[in-house]
Amino acid sequence: MSAASRQGAAALIRQVAGEARGTGLFLDFDGTLAAITGDPEDSRLPEQLHGVLAALARTLGVVAVVSGRPAASLAERVPVDGVRLLGLYGLETWDEQGSRPRPEAARWQATVDDAKGLLGAGAEGLEGVELEDKGLSVALHWRNAGDRGERGRQVSAVVERVAAQTGLGREPGKFVEELRPPVDWDKGTAVRAVMEEERLRLPVYCGDDLGDLPALRAVRELGGVAVLVSDGETPEALDDAADIIMDGPEAIADWLTRLRHALA
Ligand SMILES: [Mg+2]
Incomplete structure (x- = not known):
């Protein structure tokens, strides 16, 4: 972490402490709370964060994990009382009954199922490419491919074709491309909805x-603070959107732990 970012992180703790009940703390999972692993199945919430997040959820207005993973996958990985789970970029929430998709997205289930077959066929023979069935969306990963540049171009071509065939929306990420229901809903919409619903002031x-x-971008527009977790492979567009940069999940874990102590 740079000196400037370190100062920013400390200032953010003071800001949140001054507005605890009005704070909405939103956390991505992979690459933010949990280190990226070769197999996404292996990703876990670090042990020390279970207690930290539970304590923060009791003190702050809302603590939520907002991820591209299905809500059920988050529930398995973040079994922490009081923490809200928003899966598939907020298209799914989680409660005692299980995963709840937004109705406008659920209508696309059959089309998403078709896309799984089409993407699987299109990616056949592309070494190091894995299909991830996320229920209401589907992703192709190439993090484990030998030549990521070349493989990324091949996967993008397949995804583009299937998107045109099915009408699904494309969601690009780091060494992953996803097809999902083409509804006007993303992590920004999800954050805004919770902030409004809970009448919070500081996102x-x-x-x-x-x-x-x-x-x-949404938290900045709402007068909040945008924290970028950087791992050296961060897409450029993200730098401009960040108020504070932290170096990887370890820095986030450290910051959350310090925040918890400041609030205790
Ligand atoms: Mg992430």
Whole structure:
């Protein structure tokens, strides 16, 4: 973390402490709370954050994890009382009954299922490419490919074709492209909805990837603070959207722990 960012992180703790009940703290999962792993199945919330997030959820207005993962996958990984789980960029929420998709997205289920077959066929023979079935969306990953540049171009061509065939929306990320229902809903919309619903005043968003961009922009527009978690592979567009930069999930874990102590 640079000296300027370190100062920014400390100032943000003071700002949140002064507005605890009015704060909405929104956290991305992969690459923000949890380190990126070769197999997304292996990603876990670091042990020390279970207690930290539970304590923050009792003190702040809202603590939410906002991820491209399905809500069920988040529920498995973030079993923390009081923390809200918003899956598939907020298209799914989680409660005692399980995962709840937004109705305007659920209508696309059959089309998404078609796309899974088309993407699987299109990616056949592309070494290092994996299809991830996220239920109401589907992704192709090439993080483990030998030549990521070349593989990325090939995957993009396949995804573009299937998007045109099905009418689904494209969601690009780091070494991943996803097709999802083409509804006007992203992490920014999700953050705004919670802020309004709960009448909160200070939104703070922490994220590391292109899917986080709408949320980073939204919190700025709402007078909040945009925190970028950088791992050296950060897409350029994200730098401009950030107020504070933190170096990877370890820096976020450290900051959350310090925030918890400041609020205790
Ligand atoms: Mg992420």
